[in-house]
Amino acid sequence: MAEIREVLESKEMADVIKAIDELKRKYGAQSDREQFQHNDAEHLWPMALTRIGKYKPDVVLKLLLDDHEYYPGYKAILAAGFGGWLIAPHSKEIREALVAQAAVMHMDQAEILAGFDTPFTLEKDIAARYLFTGTEFLVEVYDCLGGYRAFGEAPSFDELWDAFDSVEKTINTAARAIAYLHHAIDRFGGPGFQFVPSLNKAVSVLDELKSAKRAYAYSEKYVSRSLLHQRWSQNKQTLALLYSASTIRINRKTLLQIISEGFFSYEDHKSFFETWVGRARYVATHIFARMKGxxxxxxxxxxxxxxxxxxxxxxxxLDQIELASFDRIFRNYINP
Known part of the structure; x- marks a missing residue:
């Protein structure tokens, strides 16, 4: 059998590479990457953003919101990691599990585009790998993840998320607390009112709700005051995005539910990005800016x-029970 070096340096291999390059130029997805001239000082590898050092959500979000496509799968990987950061800001494992899941989905889609639902051919394999998955994706994502072994050995998102006891309920409680402050500011934040929103005021509504009716099943929906305070204080930068995601409905679910269940993807949800982030900016200026404490x-x-x-x-x-609890807490503002 020939030595691998001989194979790699052979004329036949050179001809194969030349042919693949021609196929990519003629049939491959158009990419903005050429404008960066492969300058790593300007181009940020998605796995570097996911794994190396402290996660930089501001950098990732800016890339997700820009008009460039870079190369197929690039933003899919960034969005998966961003969704993981939102729900578990301090867990690299959650981010990596969602990134691996997004990578598999990208490669599965490439095989579908290449016609893998019919018998395998070498031509289909080349098209799936080099045209639809993309060489840059293979280098910057697949190889960095560790190749095919990484997908077989890595824990799934569901396995990891099950260990994050009460986190999803805590996220939902935080989002609902902001909703109460949103209602309060809209009703009592105008001229003539001395209302200053605070987390404690929102928690008071939750406390009132807890004692209002046992039938409300408070403990099934919300977490304790201490868990809410912990999430709020340790993950401030996620709160506006989590709340705004809870207000966007996609079919029968909210965007927040989709993110929490690990199904958030760039391709499926990019049309909601501008509204989502725009609403989060509104939360910052309309609600958070008034929280003096x-x-x-x-x-x-x-x-x-x-x-x-x-x-x-x-x-x-708000439902009737929530509205009654809200009015009891804010009755001094309702009847100044």
Missing amino acids: DPDLERKTHRILGEGKIVAFSPPK
Whole structure:
């Protein structure tokens, strides 16, 4: 059998590479990558953003919101990691599991495009690998993840998420607390009112709700005051995005539910990005900016979201029990 060096340096291999390059130029997905001239000082590898050093959500979000495609699968990987950071900001394992899941989906889609639902051929394999998956994806994502072994050995998102006891419920509680503040500001934040929003006021509504009716099944929906305070204080920069995601409905679910279940993807949800981030900016300016006791909240939120369009929106409706609890807590503002 020939030595591998002989194979790699052979004329036949050179002809194969030349032919693949021609196929990519003629039939491959158009990419903005050429403008970077493969300058690594300007181009950020997605796995470097996911794995190396402290996660930089502001950098990732800026890339997700820009108009460049870079190369197929690039933003899919960034979006998967960003979704993992939102729900578990301090877990690299959650981010990597979602990134691996997104990588598999990208490669599966490439095989579908190449016609792998019919018998295998070498031509289909070449098309799937080099045209639809893409060489850059194979280098910057697949290889960096560790190749095919990584997909077989890595824990799934569901396995990891099951160990994060009460986190999803804590996220939902935080989002609902912001909704109560949103309602309060819309009703009592105008001229003539001396209302200053705070987390404690939102928690008071939750406490009132807890004692209102046992039938409300409070413990099935919300977590304790201490868990909410912990999430709020340790993950301030995620709160506006989590709340705004809870207000966007996609079919029968909210965007927040989709993210929490590990199904958030760039391809499926990119049309919602501008509204989502615009609403989060509105939360920062309309709600967080008025919270005098927590100045870091607005500052950290703006640092992640950056400058851009602000999308005003109304808070989600409260059910009758919530509304009664809300009115009892804020009765001094209702009847000044």
